[in-house]
Every structure is written in C-alpha cells, then in structure tokens.
Amino acid sequence: MSTALVIARNTISEALRRKILNAFLMVGVATIVLTFAFQAFQPRQELTLIKGMGLGIISLAGILISVILSINLIPNEIERRTIYTILSKPVRRYEFLLGKWGGAVGTVFLNIALMSIVFVIAVAIKQQIGGQDVDAFQLLKGALMTYMQLFLLCSLAIFLSIFTTPLVNFFLTLSLFVIGNLSSFTQDLARNSQNVLVKYFFTAIHYLVPNFGNFQYSNPLLNPGVQVQNEALFLIQNVVYAVVYSAVLIILAVLAFDRREV
Amino acid sequence: MFSKSQRQGLLGVVAALVAGVVLLQARIDPLRRQDAIEPKSVQKAIGGVASGQGANQAALPFEYLLGTLTGFRQVIAGLLWVRTDSFFHSGNYDAVLPMIRLITWLDPNWLDVYSTGAWHLMYNFTDTDQRSDRRYLEPGLALLDEGIANNQHVYDLYKEKGWNNFDKVKDYATAVEALQAGEKQDPNHDVTQIGHLLAHSLERSGNPDGAIAQWEKVAKSHKAILDDPKATSEKKGRATQGYNSARENLKHMKVRRIVRREDTQPPVNAHFDVTVRRIKPKVLEISGVLNLVGAKEFDMGTPENPGQGILVEGPVDGARVDVRLQDQGYAMKRQKEMTSFEVDPSVTIMQDQLSTRGGKMVKKGSMFVAHGKNAYGSVERNLERVGVYGFTDDEVAKFKLGTVPLSKGLGQLSATGQLQAVTAAYPLPFGSGKKLYDASEVAAQMAKLRRDAKKLAELDAKNYRVSLGEGYQYGTFKREIDMSKDPGMYSFSKDKYELILSFNPRTAPDFVQDRIGWSGEGLTDDNYLVVDKERNNLRMLRKVIVLTKDDLTGSGVKTLTGTK
Numbered sequence: 001m002s003t004a005l006v007i008a009r010n011t012i013s014e015a016l017r018r019k020i021l022n023a024f025l026m027v028g029v030a031t032i033v034l035t036f037a038f039q040a041f042q043p044r045q046e047l048t049l050i051k052g053m054g055l056g057i058i059s060l061a062g063i064l065i066s067v068i069l070s071i072n073l074i075p076n077e078i079e080r081r082t083i084y085t086i087l088s089k090p091v092r093r094y095e096f097l098l099g100k101w102g103g104a105v106g107t108v109f110l111n112i113a114l115m116s117i118v119f120v121i122a123v124a125i126k127q128q129i130g131g132q133d134v135d136a137f138q139l140l141k142g143a144l145m146t147y148m149q150l151f152l153l154c155s156l157a158i159f160l161s162i163f164t165t166p167l168v169n170f171f172l173t174l175s176l177f178v179i180g181n182l183s184s185f186t187q188d189l190a191r192n193s194q195n196v197l198v199k200y201f202f203t204a205i206h207y208l209v210p211n212f213g214n215f216q217y218s219n220p221l222l223n224p225g226v227q228v229q230n231e232a233l234f235l236i237q238n239v240v241y242a243v244v245y246s247a248v249l250i251i252l253a254v255l256a257f258d259r260r261e262v
Numbered sequence: 263m264f265s266k267s268q269r270q271g272l273l274g275v276v277a278a279l280v281a282g283v284v285l286l287q288a289r290i291d292p293l294r295r296q297d298a299i300e301p302k303s304v305q306k307a308i309g310g311v312a313s314g315q316g317a318n319q320a321a322l323p324f325e326y327l328l329g330t331l332t333g334f335r336q337v338i339a340g341l342l343w344v345r346t347d348s349f350f351h352s353g354n355y356d357a358v359l360p361m362i363r364l365i366t367w368l369d370p371n372w373l374d375v376y377s378t379g380a381w382h383l384m385y386n387f388t389d390t391d392q393r394s395d396r397r398y399l400e401p402g403l404a405l406l407d408e409g410i411a412n413n414q415h416v417y418d419l420y421k422e423k424g425w426n427n428f429d430k431v432k433d434y435a436t437a438v439e440a441l442q443a444g445e446k447q448d449p450n451h452d453v454t455q456i457g458h459l460l461a462h463s464l465e466r467s468g469n470p471d472g473a474i475a476q477w478e479k480v481a482k483s484h485k486a487i488l489d490d491p492k493a494t495s496e497k498k499g500r501a502t503q504g505y506n507s508a509r510e511n512l513k514h515m516k517v518r519r520i521v522r523r524e525d526t527q528p529p530v531n532a533h534f535d536v537t538v539r540r541i542k543p544k545v546l547e548i549s550g551v552l553n554l555v556g557a558k559e560f561d562m563g564t565p566e567n568p569g570q571g572i573l574v575e576g577p578v579d580g581a582r583v584d585v586r587l588q589d590q591g592y593a594m595k596r597q598k599e600m601t602s603f604e605v606d607p608s609v610t611i612m613q614d615q616l617s618t619r620g621g622k623m624v625k626k627g628s629m630f631v632a633h634g635k636n637a638y639g640s641v642e643r644n645l646e647r648v649g650v651y652g653f654t655d656d657e658v659a660k661f662k663l664g665t666v667p668l669s670k671g672l673g674q675l676s677a678t679g680q681l682q683a684v685t686a687a688y689p690l691p692f693g694s695g696k697k698l699y700d701a702s703e704v705a706a707q708m709a710k711l712r713r714d715a716k717k718l719a720e721l722d723a724k725n726y727r728v729s730l731g732e733g734y735q736y737g738t739f740k741r742e743i744d745m746s747k748d749p750g751m752y753s754f755s756k757d758k759y760e761l762i763l764s765f766n767p768r769t770a771p772d773f774v775q776d777r778i779g780w781s782g783e784g785l786t787d788d789n790y791l792v793v794d795k796e797r798n799n800l801r802m803l804r805k806v807i808v809l810t811k812d813d814l815t816g817s818g819v820k821t822l823t824g825t826k
Contacts, residue, residue, distance in 0.1 A: 040347065045374045051339045056337030077607045093263075131496055149333075182334045184300060187291065207284045214290055216333040219299055223371035225416035226298045234293040241286045251272055258264050 003091050005101040011073065011103020012110070021065050025111050028061030032119050036126065043130050050126070051222050054119045055142045058112060059149075063177070066108050066150045070157035071169040072153055073100045087262070095255045097158075097219050101250055104154045109147060116143035135224060141235060142221045148242040149215035153177060156210055156247035159253040162260060179205070182210035214238050301412070303367045304335060314416040322364060330368060339368040343375065355386055359603040366409070366600075376409030377422045383603070383639055384430050389748040393614055397751075399431060399607035404597035410443075411598065417451035420444025430767065431594075434467035452481045454504045461511065466768050468798030469783045470519055477512040479738040481505055517562050517774065521571030525776055526784030530555045533736055534790050534803045536583075536763045538822040541742070543815050544752060546587075546822075549740035552618045552765060552803075554581050559647040561697050573698055574777055576649045577621025581740050581770045583763055590758040590808065613747055621737030622651035624729045627676025629683060630663060632725040644689045646683045648698065652731065659724040661733030666739070669718035671728030672711070679728060680704050686721055687711050745814075752765075757811050761822075765803040 015021055038046045065227040074097070077083040088097055116139070124136035157173045164172060179186075181207055190202035215238055220226045228234070264272070294300055322330060322338075329338045362379035365372065383402035387395040390735045403426065410418040418441050427437035441460035444451055451457075457480035465473035484505035487493050493501070505733040536550035556578035563569030576669030588611045631652040633639030639652045653663060666674070668683060675683055681699060684707035690696050699707060711717060745752040765783035767775060778784040785791070794800040807823045 038344070042374065045378075045384070048372060048374065049343065052336040052340040056334050056340075059333065084794075178328070179334055184295065207287055208280075211287055211290070211332065214287075214294055216297065216338050219301065219369070219371060222336055222369070223373070223413075225373070225413060226371050227415065227416075228298045229296055230293055234290070234299075237286060237290050237293070241283065241290060244279050244286065245283050248276055248283065251276050252280075255264070255269060255272055 003095045004102060007086075007091070007096060007099025008106055010103030011100055012106045015069055015107040016110070018069075021069060021107070021111075024061050024064050024068075025077045025114065028057055028111075028115050031057045031061075032115065032122065036122065043132065047123070047130075047132070048222050050123060051139065052218065054123070055139065055146070055218050055221065058115045058119065058143065061115065062108060062112050062146055062150045063153065066104070066109050066153045067157055067170060067173055069107060070104045071161055071166045071173065073104060073158065074161050074257075075166050084262050093258050096177070097254055097257050098250070101155065101158050101253075104158060105151050108150050108154055112143060112147045112150065116140065119143075127224055138224075139221055142218055145215040145217040145238060148239050149212055152210050152212065152242045152246055152249075155249040159249040159256075162256045176209060177212055177219065178258050180210045181216070183209075183211045183213040186239070209239075211241070214241060252256045267753065279583050292668055297370075297412070301370045303412070304330065304369045311642075331440045335368050339365045339372065343372075348575075350382070354427070355382070358382055362405070362639070363600065363603060365505070366405070370409075370412040373409065373413060373418045375414065376413075376419055380406045380409075380422060380426060384426055389612075389745070389751050391744065391747075393612060394430070395605070396611040396613055397609055400594055400597065401600050401603050403431070404600040407597070408599045410440075411659035417444040417448035417456055420447065421452075421455050421459065424463060428463050430461065432766075437463040438467055438469075442599075451482055453487075454500065454507075457483060458504070458507065458511075461508075465515070465780065468800055470515060470780050474512065474515045474519065477508050477515060481508040481512060484508060491655065513565060514562070515734070517547075517568045517571075518772075520565075520568045522776065522779055522783075525571045526779040527559075527712075527785050529786040530778060532765070532785060532787040532791075532803055534765065534787050534805070536805055536807075536823065538761060538807060540813060540816065540818075540820045540822055542746065543817050544746035544754065545742065545744045546761075546814070547740070547742050548585055548616065549738065550583065550616075550763070551736045551738055552581070552583060552814055553736040554578055554618050554621055554774060555697050555777050556581075556771070556774040558649050558773075559697055560773065560776060574647065574649045575777055576623055576651070577623065577735070577737055578774060579617070579619045580766065581618050581774050581810070582615040583618060583744070583765050585612075585614050585616060585741075586760075586762045586764075587743075587745075587809075588760055588762070589756045589775070590760050594759075607750070607753055610752050610754055610756065610759065612743065612752060614741070614743060616739040616741045617674045618737040618739045621735060622653065622657075622660070623649075623734045623752065624651060624653070624663060625678065625732050626729060627674055628679045628715075628729050629668065629675075629686070632665075632727050633656060634725070635800050645682065645686055648685045649678065650682050652684070657733065657735070662731040663733055664727070664730035666730060667722045667727045668726040668728060669715075669722050672708075674728050674730070675708075677701075677704075680708050683721075683726075683735070684708055684711060686724075686726060687714070687717050688772060710711050754811055754815050759811070759814060761807040761808045761809055767802060768800060 012253065032054050035050045035057070038049045043048065066113040077086070084097070107226075122137045123139060124134050127134045127136060136170050153173070156176060157169060160169045160172055186202045188204055190199050193199045193202065220228045220231070276683050305316060326338045326342075329335075342361050342365050346358050346365070349357040349361065350512045362375060362382070365375045366379065368823065369375070380402045383405065385394065385400045387398050389395065403423070406419055406423045410423065413419060420443050424437045424441035425434045427440060437525060438460065441456055442461060444456050445460065455628045457476065461473045461476040461480060464476055476778040484501045487501035488498055488505060531553060533553040535553055536548065537548045541547050554577060555575055556574065557572040558576050558578070559572075561569030586632065589609055592609065592611065629650050631639065631641050633647070633654050635655060637654055641650055641652050653661070658665070672683070681704050684699055684704055688707055688710070690699070767778050767785055770778065781799060785801055785803070787803050790803045792802055792804045794802060809822060813820065813822055
C-alpha cells in the first residue's frame, strides 16, 4: 500500500504543475474575489449573491479540474508508454490504479480546500465589517458536499478511463453527471409512470447512476432562515454514499484494469 | 493478475456495496426532497419552458436550464437577480416581472426577491402623474403570500405584508393579522420593524387600547435588550432608539385616550360635499368642501398627570379626501400565489388624494391678519397656535370684518383676542414649558402692550387687525385628474363606473383626530356620514357617484354631480 501512496503523492505533485489545472484554480479564486463587487445591492442581498456565486464557482472549477485531471491520468501513462516502466518495477496494477485515484482525489481536495478557505475567510471579513452575524464557517458544509460530489466524479471518470478514450470519457462523464443531478426527476418519473417497464427503467436509473444531486446543499447555507430536518444525518449519509459508491467504481476499475492490455 | 477466487471475492464485495448504495439512497431520498434543500417550485421554473404557455409564462433559456438542473440553481438565480437590477435601473420595469417570477421559483427562500418584487409591483407602476397602477396590488400581495408560505418561520415577509397593507392598501385589519403572525412565527423578529408597525396598525384599525398594550409590550422588549449584558453595543443603540420611541408613543396614546373623551364632543359637522365636472374626455375636475377642525394648540402632560388636551381648536389644513374611480362592482381579489404578473387591461382603477386647505374662522373681538390680495399669505406659526387666521380683502368684505388695526382696536379685543395680541407682541420663549399665557399673565402683558407704542406700530405693519364681525370658511379641495395621458392604464372599456370620495378619520393626522376622534366619534355630517360596523364602527364620510362610460369619455364640459 505504501507504493500506492507514493504514486498518489507523485500524481498530486504532477497535477499541481499542470498549467490548465492551475488556470482553473486561479480563475476560481479570482472570480470569487470579483463577486465582492456586488456593492450596488443591499447588504443582505449582496451576501446572498456572494455566497451563491462563490459556492457555484468552487463547484464549477472543481468539476472542470476533476474531469480533466481524471480522464487523462491513466490513458496518458499508457499513451506515453511510461506505464511499462512503472509496472516493470514491483508495482502491481491495482497499486498503480489506486495510487492514481488517490492522487486525483487528493489534488481535488487541495484545490477545493484552497478555494473554500479563501472564500470563507472573505465572507467572514465581509460579515464582520458589515456588522452582521458571522456564519461564514457554515459554508464549509457546502464545500464538504462539493468535495464529496467531486470525489465520486473523479472515481467515475477514472473507472470510465479504463474503457474509453479521454474525449469519449469527457462527454460520457459529464453526461452521467447531468443525469445524476436529475435524480429527483428520475425518481418522480419512476413513481408516477403507469407503464411497468418504464417504472423499472427509471427506478434502475435512479439507484444505479451516481446521484450527484444528493450533494446540492446550498439552499440552507444561502438562506439561514431555512430549517433543515436531520441535517447531520443527511450530510453523513451523503459522505458515506460517496465513499461506498466510489469503492464500487474503483474495485470494478481494478478488476477491469487487471485484465486490460496495455 | 487476480486469481479466479480473488476476482469472485471482489465481485461479491461489489455486489454487497451496490446493495449498500441502493439502501443508502433510499434513506437519503426523503431527506433530500424536503423543501429546505430541494424546493418543489424549481419544477415550475423548468415546467415554464416545457409547457410553452405563451408570453405570460416565465421561461429559462436553455443554458440557464442546464445550470439549474446540474446543481447551479442558486447561481442562476443570482445571475438573474443581477440582470433584474440592471433592468430596473434602466427603467425597463416590465422586464423585471418575469425575472422575479423565475427567481422566486428557483430560490423560494430568497426573501429579498419577494420583498423587492412586491414593492416593485405595488409602487413602481404609475401613470404620468405618479398615481399608482392599483391593478398591480393583487399580484404584489399574492407574491408576498407565496413568499410567506415558503418561509413561514421568518418575520421579514410578514413585515412586508403588514407594511404594504398599512401604507398602500390601507387595510389595517389585514396589516394587524400579518404582523401578529410574524411575531408568533418568528420569536427572534425585529421588535422595531414588527412591533412598532403593529402598534400603529392597531391604532389605525380603530383599536387604541390594543395599540397601547402593544406599545407597552414593545417597550418591555427593548428594555430586555438594554438589560442584556450579552447584547452588542450596536444592538443596544438600536434598542435605545426603539425604547425611547415606544415610550413617547405610549405617552401620547395614553394621554389622548383620556382627553379625547371630552375633546371630541360635541361632534363637528363636516359639511362635506363634492362637485365633479368632466372638462375634457377622461379629464375630471373634482372640487368640494370639508369642514375640518383640529387642535391648533394641545397640552399633552403625562399619563399620570394628563394635560388639558385641546387648548385652542379651529379649522386646519392637511387632512385628505380619497378619490377612487373604478369599474362598478370591482373588488380586489386575494390570491395565495402569484399565478400571473399580467394585469387585466380591461380593468380601470384610479386612486388619488386631495388635500383640504383654506379653512378659517374669526370671532368678533379676535385678531386676524389682512393679506390684501394675496390668497397664499401665511400666518406666523406662533399665531396659528392661538387661532389667528389670514383673510384676503374679498374675505374681509364678505364677512364684514372691518379694517381696524390692532393699535386702534385694543379696547375691542375679546378675551381670546387679548391672548392672541400678547402672544403676537411677546411670544413665549422656546423651551419655557408653557403653551399659552394664562389669564393673569394676559392681563399684565396687555397693560404692558398698551404702553408699548413701538411694538404696536410693529404689529400694525404686519397687518394685524381686530375683527368687528364673525367669519367662518370651510376647507376646500380641488384637483384636475387627467386620465387621458395613460390609455394603457385607463382603458374605460366597461359601461359603468363608481367614483368614490371619502374621508377616513383613522388616516387623519393627530391634530385632526384630537378633535374628531380615532374613529370619527367627534365627526358628523348631514348627508354623507357612514358607520362601518365591519371596521370597528368607523364613522367616515363617503359619497359614491355612479357614472357611465360616456360621462367620462364624452367631449365637452359636463357637470357630473353637485350644483355647480
């Protein structure tokens, strides 16, 4: 397992040197700072706008970083033939894959953490200056949900990268991301449909496609007056869901990669 | 490479984990579908696109729809709100409405959008003369009700509903209901915003005892904040202002509760009458008479030691006659949800207020100010308080008041006239604590004035005179209301209309209510007095004139009612 950790560390340091990923990060941070330009609005409206935009920018930047990083990790190694060098050492295929996956989720964690810290501190300062109650640290719950969503997204992209080219993987991952966000609609379609086949089809979609919609948790953070029932349970269940589903995808990826010709 | 048994083992683990995923999702679903996390109204924003229900429906562009569906719902709402703000500042008010509809669907917990949207609907659509388009009151109130339904435990929208009913609709009973609900639903409500407005609403709804109880409650709440060691200095600062305001209002209410019992009797006859003329198509001239009497000087005192109440009374300016032209039988509907922001173009409603001015009186032996030909001359505030009015030459002749200057008429001054003369000559210093000279002081000051030739010359130069006759003139109102400039707002598509002219004592200023009472107890009228039992026995003046479409849109001058 220490081999996987070494690979993960190397993956992270390689990823942090990649210009395009750093560009997304810089754009993310800059855009967060720019949202503080909504001064034409009343303080409370301004804060709602800043919080909504900030969380959205973190999410969008995170999605781009996750997908572009994860779809290329393994295919790049195969294309450049560097994978032979690694696998010729006593590095097992599953260690290599786990290391790459660990590096991906670690990189995403660092990016999300950086953007979130900048954002939360900026909001806290704004609230303090404005004489408002400082609740900026509640936004970390939104950051956590965003990270777990991206954790699952990385796992999905890496799983699909075993079978598909990066270009196909890009569109496939994003399509599944969109479908996964429509989970309320698939659930309603399953519930309301009269046709048994259609009912089972949408039920299968609802439960088998990763439910990225579970992690949309911005409403209570933007609107503090909203009362959420069983908030802690909801957040914990989502974290466990992301971990368990990612485990499914990574185990399947390991099994598939084990037999794949490189 | 894994062996066959290892592969089977791993696949078994995968199967177990998949079952775990399905079970977890089944547990997450009910929590996720709660309105606090996933509002149901989002589907309406999306359905607006899918259903294609014409221009009346708000619709999201595709890229916004995609953003909404992929978890960027509130980012989209934020972007739309920024866009809405730019539409507002560029004067494109109609474009603001579908945006408000979409944003409140996308984020039904964003309070500011509801409150700003309702304000926009109820205040910003006006005609050329800045009269509100009252057809927008229905969707505005519906939007607030919808916002309250989506945010039941937060006071903000209850306050907005209370304020809009108080200020715009003048439905004080509904304002009271909304504010009381806000107090109950949100124990952390802002005392000044909810509590103070509730007290004012109770007073305006004809419940002064309820208002007094509310002021006491509000003062106590502010005091609790002041006594709380954990309260911030900012919060204490606001509580100090609120406490002082509440105590002052409480004092006024309690004293008035005592003194108005006597001060409002006997009732004043308003002699209300109105003349309406059509001077051009869709242009009305409304004029009339209203005898409005109020307190010129008032002695407050304290609740423990109330003052004398009204010291000097007489005709006053400032109260308003409401004029409303509407389709016959029109009644505002109350909806629970804003189903449409379009208004019915066939409905006509015009509402305005006419100020009453020019009431005056003088008794034999009192003072008056001769204004000559100047119909807009003013009287010093100091003299207004003691009941001195100004009269033009025509009025002096009409009432036969004479031309005796003050210096020559000292011997003819009545007791009231002497008080007026010494007040004019030797005004009481500001901050002296005295409202008026008492009888012994008047006598002493009159003796001094008789010897003070220089002062008398000064007063004569100001055209102060002693009245040889009696004169009384009722207050009048007059306005030309031009509805021809806004055909979109005043379509006149129906056959019959009601022109309603009314005076409501509950909306009159304090100095008028001091004489006629909170609910018109001190008001009467020969022809137009109405007692409204549904509004706590409100005694008000109301005249309704039924007009036809031709009356309003025909050409030429036509008197529609009255004697002129």
